[in-house]
Amino acid sequence: MSSKEKIIVIGSNSFSGASFIDYVLKENPLAEIIGISRSSENRRCFLPYKKNDGSRFHFYRLDLNRDLKKIMKVVRQFEPHFVVNFAAQGMVGQSWQEPQQWFQTNCLAMMNFAKNLTQETYLKRYVHISSPEVYGSCQNITEEEAVLRPSTPYAASKACGDLSLYPFFATKGFPLTYTRATNVYGPYQQLYRIIPRTIYSIKKGLKIPLEGGGRAVKSYIHIKDVCDVTLKIARSGNNGEVYHISPDGNGISIRELVELICEIMKVSFSDAVEMTKERMGQDAVYIINSQKVRREFSWKPQINLRDGLLETIRWIEEFLPEFGDGDLHYRHKP
Amino acid sequence: MSSKEKIIVIGSNSFSGASFIDYVLKENPLAEIIGISRSSENRRCFLPYKKNDGSRFHFYRLDLNRDLKKIMKVVRQFEPHFVVNFAAQGMVGQSWQEPQQWFQTNCLAMMNFAKNLTQETYLKRYVHISSPEVYGSCQNITEEEAVLRPSTPYAASKACGDLSLYPFFATKGFPLTYTRATNVYGPYQQLYRIIPRTIYSIKKGLKIPLEGGGRAVKSYIHIKDVCDVTLKIARSGNNGEVYHISPDGNGISIRELVELICEIMKVSFSDAVEMTKERMGQDAVYIINSQKVRREFSWKPQINLRDGLLETIRWIEEFLPEFGDGDLHYRHKP
Numbered sequence: 157m158s159s160k161e162k163i164i165v166i167g168s169n170s171f172s173g174a175s176f177i178d179y180v181l182k183e184n185p186l187a188e189i190i191g192i193s194r195s196s197e198n199r200r201c202f203l204p205y206k207k208n209d210g211s212r213f214h215f216y217r218l219d220l221n222r223d224l225k226k227i228m229k230v231v232r233q234f235e236p237h238f239v240v241n242f243a244a245q246g247m248v249g250q251s252w253q254e255p256q257q258w259f260q261t262n263c264l265a266m267m268n269f270a271k272n273l274t275q276e277t278y279l280k281r282y283v284h285i286s287s288p289e290v291y292g293s294c295q296n297i298t299e300e301e302a303v304l305r306p307s308t309p310y311a312a313s314k315a316c317g318d319l320s321l322y323p324f325f326a327t328k329g330f331p332l333t334y335t336r337a338t339n340v341y342g343p344y345q346q347l348y349r350i351i352p353r354t355i356y357s358i359k360k361g362l363k364i365p366l367e368g369g370g371r372a373v374k375s376y377i378h379i380k381d382v383c384d385v386t387l388k389i390a391r392s393g394n395n396g397e398v399y400h401i402s403p404d405g406n407g408i409s410i411r412e413l414v415e416l417i418c419e420i421m422k423v424s425f426s427d428a429v430e431m432t433k434e435r436m437g438q439d440a441v442y443i444i445n446s447q448k449v450r451r452e453f454s455w456k457p458q459i460n461l462r463d464g465l466l467e468t469i470r471w472i473e474e475f476l477p478e479f480g481d482g483d484l485h486y487r488h489k490p
Numbered sequence: 491m492s493s494k495e496k497i498i499v500i501g502s503n504s505f506s507g508a509s510f511i512d513y514v515l516k517e518n519p520l521a522e523i524i525g526i527s528r529s530s531e532n533r534r535c536f537l538p539y540k541k542n543d544g545s546r547f548h549f550y551r552l553d554l555n556r557d558l559k560k561i562m563k564v565v566r567q568f569e570p571h572f573v574v575n576f577a578a579q580g581m582v583g584q585s586w587q588e589p590q591q592w593f594q595t596n597c598l599a600m601m602n603f604a605k606n607l608t609q610e611t612y613l614k615r616y617v618h619i620s621s622p623e624v625y626g627s628c629q630n631i632t633e634e635e636a637v638l639r640p641s642t643p644y645a646a647s648k649a650c651g652d653l654s655l656y657p658f659f660a661t662k663g664f665p666l667t668y669t670r671a672t673n674v675y676g677p678y679q680q681l682y683r684i685i686p687r688t689i690y691s692i693k694k695g696l697k698i699p700l701e702g703g704g705r706a707v708k709s710y711i712h713i714k715d716v717c718d719v720t721l722k723i724a725r726s727g728n729n730g731e732v733y734h735i736s737p738d739g740n741g742i743s744i745r746e747l748v749e750l751i752c753e754i755m756k757v758s759f760s761d762a763v764e765m766t767k768e769r770m771g772q773d774a775v776y777i778i779n780s781q782k783v784r785r786e787f788s789w790k791p792q793i794n795l796r797d798g799l800l801e802t803i804r805w806i807e808e809f810l811p812e813f814g815d816g817d818l819h820y821r822h823k824p
Contacts, residue, residue, distance in 0.1 A: 255601060255654075263650060264593055267643075271589060292660055303635050304653055307660035309601075316597060316650035319638055320589075326626055326641035 160186045163390070164236040166269075167243030168215060169193040171202070171345045172285065172337075172379060176240060178204035179383035181212060188212050190234055192227060193243070194219035201475035204344045220265040228272050238390040239273065240283040241266070244317075248289070248310045255309035262313035267320035274330045281390045282321075286336045286398070288444045290315035297406075298444045300336075300398040318398075325396045333393040335386055337401035338444060342379035342464060343471030347483040350410060351376070351465065354417045355472045356479060358428055365432045370411030375443055377403040378459035388453040402446040403457045420465055494520045497724070498570040500603075501577030502549065503527040505536070505679045506619065506671075506713060510574060512538035513717035515546055522546050524568055526561060527577070528553035535809035538678045554599040562606050569612040572724040575600070576619045578651075582644045589643035596647035601654035608664045615724045616655075620670045620732070622778045624649035631740075632778045634670075634732040652732075659730045667727040669720055671735035672778060676713035676798060677805030681817040684744060685710070685799065688751045689806045690813060692762055702768030704745030709777055711737040712793035722787040736780040737791045754799055 161184055167173040168191025180187045189212060197215050200206040205213060218227050220243055231239070245251075245261040266284070273279060290312075291298050292305035304319075306312040324330035341351040357364045382401050389399055408416075418425040449455050459467075472479075495518055501507040502525025514521050523546060531549050534540040539547060552561050554577055565573070579585070579595040600618070607613060624646075625632050626639035638653075640646040658664035675685040691698045716735050723733055742750075752759040783789050793801075806813075 255605060256598060259598055259601060259654065263597065264590060267589060267593060267646075292656075301637050304638065305660060306653055306656055308657050309654075312601075312654050312657050315653045319640055319649045319653070320593065320643075320646050322626075322640055323642050323646050326639060 158184050158186045160188070161238065162188050162234060162236045163238045163240060164190045164192065164231060164234065166192050166220065166239065166241040167285075169195050169198045169202075170242045171349075172340060172382065173240075173242035174198070174203045174205055175342065175344060175379040176242070176383045176386060177213060178208065179380060180387060181205060181208045183387065189214075190230065190236070191215045192218050192230070194221070199478065201478040202344050202346065220269055221261055224265075224268055224272065227269070231273070231276065235276075235278040237278065237280045238283065239279065239281075240285070240386065240390060241269075242285045244285070244287075244314065246310070248308045251308055251310035251313070255313070258309050258313040259316060262310075263316040263320050266317040270321045270324050270330065270332070274324050274328050279331065281331045281333060281393065281395075283386060283390050283393070284318065284321060284332065284334045286318050286334045287311065287314045288336045288338060288400070290318065290336070298400075300400055300445075300448060322396075329395075331395045333389050333395060334398040335389060335401055336398060336444065337382050338375040338377055338403065338407075340379045340382050341376050341468065343468050345379070345468070347479060348485055350413065351417070351468060352472060353484055354414050355421070355469050356484065358418070358421050358423050359472060359476060360481070362481075362484075363430045364414060364428050366411060366414065366429045367432050369431050370409055370414060370429075373407045373409050373443070375403050375405065375407035376413070376461060377401065377457055378464040381457040381459055384458075385449050385453060385455045388455060389449070392453075394452075397448075399449045400444040400446040401449060402444045403461075407443050408461070416461070417465060420462065421469065492518050492520045494522070495572070496522050496568060496570045497572045497574060498524045498526065498565060498568065500526050500554065500573065500575040501619075503529050503532045503536075504576045504578075505683075506674055506716065507574075507576035508532070508537045508539055508678060509676065509713040510576070510717045510720060511547060512542065513714060514721060515539060515542045517721065523548075524564060524570070525549045526552050526564070528555070533812065535812040536678050536680065554603055555595055558599075558602055558606065561603070565607070565610065569610075571612065571614045572617065573607065573613065573615075574617040574619070574720065574724060575603075578619070578648065580644070582623070582642045585642055585644035585647070589647070592643050592647035593650060596644075597650040597654050600651040604655045604658050604664065604666070608658050608662050613665065615665045615667060615727065617720060617724050617727070618652065618655060618666065618668045620652050620668045621645065621648045622670045622672060622734070624652065624670070632734075634734055634779075634782060656730075663729075665729045667723050667729060668732040669723060669735055670732060670778065671716050672709040672711055672737065672741075674713045674716050675710050675802065677802050679713070679802070681813060682819055684747065685751070685802060686806060687818055688748050689755070689803050690818065692752070692755050692757050693806060693810060694815070696815075696818075697764045698748060698762050699766045700745060700748065700763045701766050703765050704743055704748060704763075707741045707743050707777070709737050709739065709741035710747070710795060711735065711791055712798040715791040715793055718792075719783050719787060719789045722789060723783070726787075728786075731782075733783045734778040734780040735783060736778045737795075741777050742795070750795070751799060754796065755803065
């Protein structure tokens with residue numbers, strides 16, 4: 157079943173990007189991958205693929221905003237079958253201060269990159285990693301056809317990135333697909349995300365801040381389940397389509413999630429947390445319908461939340477000496 | 491009924507912007523308007539408001555991309571009740587070459603401007619002039635809730651402009667409304683648009699190029715009808731809403747439109763036209779449902795196509811010596 161698949165992963169230092177690289181290297185022993193990120197390669201405690209033999213992976217430090225010509229040179233030499241783009245300026249709260257930076261990276265740079273790729277005939281699929289935040293605060297379960305009503309500059313910049321690519325598909329036949337996954341989690345995620353932050357804080361005896369009491373309901377899916385379907389979409393998705401990726405069930409409040417982690421780790425919830433005020437523009441509900449990928453690819457998530465949390469706890473324990481408290485805070489790189 | 495209304499019109503040299511200024515100055519004798527454009531004021535043959543006494547209108551040559559600070563100084567001194575933004579990099583075909591310019595103007599500059607306006611408490615409404623092209627090629631009559639599937643970089647940049655503003659409404663209460671009107675026409679429109687170009691070409695004995703045989707169906711609404719409802723939306727629209735503006739009926743093919751003009755002007759259609767090939771990314775169908783404005787504002791179009799064409803012919807005749815054949819071609823200003 158294995159065939160030589162050449163893949164370029166943009167945003168290879170991101171949790172999702174690095175996990176996708178690891179997943180593909182294991183899933184297809186003939187796969188070759190190039191990872192590109194604007195930052196130098198992360199520490200090994202955040203790069204799952206570092207445990208593989210490194211001969212089928214190469215990393216280039218290049219920035220879509222500044223090094224597009226160099227990136228295109230790498231692309232043209234490698235002639236990838238798939239480009240999977242995880243790169244994005246993340247973090248909702250910070251995007252209010254200098255929204256222009258978020259639009260520059262998440263929209264303009266993406267559009268310019270795709271415009272260049274339209275001429276590359278060996279490319280079978282371009283998978284653009286989007287976000288359900290483009291829908292804004294939805295009251296109901298959100299379908300792929302829902303109206304985009306982003307409520308933060310971050311979400312708007314992601315929505316604009318998505319739309320900026322669409323003409324290349326609609327008019328020029330560019331093999332474009334989009335994914336929008338609910339919150340992902342798993343080993344190797346940045347410590348400032350809720351699940352690893354909670355686990356790390358418990359391990360270190362630090363208080364866990366619960367924004368708005370942790371009322372926000374979100375749904376969490378294990379990164380390996382997301383990687384599985386992302387590779388399926390690269391291989392056989394329908395061009396022009398958005399694919400939602402979400403777990404079973406109707407989500408869990410952040411409070412319940414932290415309670416579950418506390419229970420697994422055998423600590424007292426009330427001792428572990430402190431309440432803080434709500435972030436501006438926080439989306440209250442965040443549940444998306446993923447029937448399309450389930451139907452088209454006979455896919456369903458394999459890893460339940462409790463097992464995924466246990467695996468994440470084991471990762472934190474393995475690398476505990478390598479983390480610092482600085483990893484708990486997002487650092488904005490303009 | 492009249493009250494002192496202060497309005498800033500961005501894109502005052504555009505056909506729609508200049509017509510809106512003229513409409514408001516006539517409709518409300520107490521209105522005061524500031525017009526802003528990146529180009530120096532157009533010739534009087536393209537500025538309907540020039541026939542009014544000029545004391546209630548002031549023009550500033552300023553560019554949203556370059557002069558945002560100066561624009562905000564003008565805004566803060568004037569303290570407008572309404573800002574109506576017609577500014578946009580137009581023209582579909584040209585947007586394929588340097589899409590980045592279109593995104594810079596139609597998305598980033600708009601977002602930065604709105605971000606600045608969110609702090610201005612005297613502002614009662616911001617009306618953002620969008621375009622039905624954001625929907626792409628639609629097969630059916632398009633509702634305001636339709637999915638955005640722009641098929642050209644121009645359309646994508648307009649869609650991104652729309653989305654980039656939404657967070658300021660959703661999270662910060664910015665009094666934002668959008669309009670999307672079908673093709674507008676009327677006296678003072680740029681000669682490179684189909685209706686004035688056809689009339690001018692007939693007057694000068696020049697051939698009228700019909701792209702793709704003129705099969706594309708579009709609907710045309712008189713600019714005065716659009717100005718009427720745009721002012722109603724500024725005065726009492728619902729924030730966060732998109733409003734479609736369209737005439738009665740299901741549109742007319744460009745061929746039928748040119749045939750009608752030929753009939754009114756008493757010239758032979760087959761002598762007047764020449765067939766040319768289709769533009770890339772031309773949207774085939776372009777019909778939008780405007781029940782929302784009709785219901786909310788008890789509005790309906792007053793000017794039928796034949797009367798509007800007659801009025802446009804009279805304008806061309808009035809200014810015929812002032813036009814040049816250069817006016818028939820769009821000039822791209824980066």
